[in-house]
Amino acid sequence: MSEVLVLVDSLDGKVKKPTLELLTAARQLGEPSAVVVGAPGTAAGLKDQLAEYGAAKVYVAESDEIAGFSVAPKAQALAAVVEQASPAAVLISSSGENKEIAARLALKIESGLLYDAVGFDGDANVTQSIFGAAITVQSKVSKGTPIITVRPNSFAPEASTGAGEEVAVSVTLSDADKAAKIVDTVVEEKGSRPQLSDASVVVSGGRGIGNADNFSVIENLADTLGAAVGASRAVVDAGWVPHTMQVGQTGVTVSPQLYIAVGISGAIQHRAGMQTSKTIVAINKDPEAPIFELADFGVVGDLFQVAPQLADEITKRKG
Numbered sequence: 001m002s003e004v005l006v007l008v009d010s011l012d013g014k015v016k017k018p019t020l021e022l023l024t025a026a027r028q029l030g031e032p033s034a035v036v037v038g039a040p041g042t043a044a045g046l047k048d049q050l051a052e053y054g055a056a057k058v059y060v061a062e063s064d065e066i067a068g069f070s071v072a073p074k075a076q077a078l079a080a081v082v083e084q085a086s087p088a089a090v091l092i093s094s095s096g097e098n099k100e101i102a103a104r105l106a107l108k109i110e111s112g113l114l115y116d117a118v119g120f121d122g123d124a125n126v127t128q129s130i131f132g133a134a135i136t137v138q139s140k141v142s143k144g145t146p147i148i149t150v151r152p153n154s155f156a157p158e159a160s161t162g163a164g165e166e167v168a169v170s171v172t173l174s175d176a177d178k179a180a181k182i183v184d185t186v187v188e189e190k191g192s193r194p195q196l197s198d199a200s201v202v203v204s205g206g207r208g209i210g211n212a213d214n215f216s217v218i219e220n221l222a223d224t225l226g227a228a229v230g231a232s233r234a235v236v237d238a239g240w241v242p243h244t245m246q247v248g249q250t251g252v253t254v255s256p257q258l259y260i261a262v263g264i265s266g267a268i269q270h271r272a273g274m275q276t277s278k279t280i281v282a283i284n285k286d287p288e289a290p291i292f293e294l295a296d297f298g299v300v301g302d303l304f305q306v307a308p309q310l311a312d313e314i315t316k317r318k319g
Contacts, residue, residue, distance in 0.1 A: 002088035003057070004030040005081060007037070007074070007101070009093055013045040015053075018093035018198050020157035022150055023053040028120045030088040032162065033057040035169075037077045039067035043166070051164025053157060059085070061169040069173070070180035071097055075104035077171045082109055082145055084169065089124070094149040094253075095197060102149050111144025118154040118255070118276060129276050151276065152198035153255045196245065199228035201258045204247050204274070206232040208263020208284065208303055212240035218262055221307050224314040230254065230274075232264050248273035263303045266291025283307060 004026035009016040019034075026032035034055040036043040043060040050058055061077035078101070082090065090105065092098045094116050106113040118136075119127035126139050126148055141147070196202065203225065205218035215235075222229045230247040231240070247254055249272040259277035264270060266282070266289055274280070275294055282295035283306050292298045299306050 002030040003033045003085050005059070005078070005085065005087045005090045006032055006034050006055070007078060007090070007092045007098065008034050008046060008050065009095070009098070010036075010038075010042070010046055015046050015049045016093075016198065017157060018095075018150075018152040020049075020053045021152065021155040022091045022093060023050070023055060024158045024160075025120065025150060025155040026089075026091055027054060027160065029091075029124055031056050033059060033085065033087070035059045035061070035078060035081050037061045037066060037074045039064060047164050047166060051162045052159050054160040054162040055164055056162045057085075057165045057167050059167050059169050061171050063171070065173060065178075066171060068182055069178050070182060071100050072104060072177040072180065073171070073173055075101045075108060076173060076177050077169065078105050079108040080169055080171050084167075087145060089146040089148060092147070092149045093198075094151045099149055102147050106147050109144060109147075111147055112141030113147045113149075114139050114141060115149050116253075117148050117150045134272070134275075151253070151255045153200060153257065153278075193222065194226070194228045196228040196230055196247070196252050196254060199254070200256050201225050201227035201260075202230050202247070202254050202256045202274070202277075203227045203260045203262065204230035204232065204264060205235060205262050206264030206270075207234040207238075208265075209235070209240075212238075214304070215240055217304060217307050221260070221262070221311045221314075224311045224318070225258075225260075227258075227260075228254075228256075232267075232270050261291050261295070262307055264291055265289045266294060283310075 006022040023032045032054045034050040040062045059081045066073040092102045117126045203222035231245045236246040248270045253273045255276040257278045260281045262283045280295045281297045282291040283299045287300045
């Protein structure tokens, strides 16, 4: 069985959930193997978890030089592993940085690239959500080793023990690979809520909340569900919340198990960033709001009454 390479994303010494999803998805295409790229010692704390989710091998490309530069060294490291392993495919989580890595890798190994996969079939056909998630298509790479970026939450992570054999990878960086050097790193203060891009539950607020102070209604509902908090473009443009919370075509694309849109009309820009969510719940006082065309469940009512009641009921059920 051919190997399928998975680029590992980690945070604070732990494998991020989208990587576990990719290891699960990789089993549909072949035998999963993980690729860890970073500073010396990065792989040591990740190998056990990677093996737990099916990684037969863990390719390790570590050096201070690799860690000291931007995305180009990661693409070069992946290219080195592709040459060494001759995999059936390379899977990469669909984040902004990872999409650039995927594009660079495609150029290096002269292979086809597919973005934003949400599913596979037994013949390696890829289901993609394209044109702002308005259209779903079946695609297949016709040249080289398929490179596929996969949307978070498209697959449920399932443990499946793998050998986790460590394989060292030697990477030689060119001057071009070292053209963009990291000169400073600022660690964003991490709250208790999950990251928006890969959260399984998201609660978002729109213009209907009225002002920045009222955004606490959205946060309170999210906290009862252990959810990430998002916002529409109108809320971000008004300066009520930072751009990192914007869900939409010009913000973060999410695909959670549950998406709750509160006071959001459903403009196409916003819908493009969330309409592949598995279940969509909309709360809006306007029964003609476009968001209801997309919603699996809709509540027509005052969000300042509905959202707190919903939060209270969820809290009671949890108790």
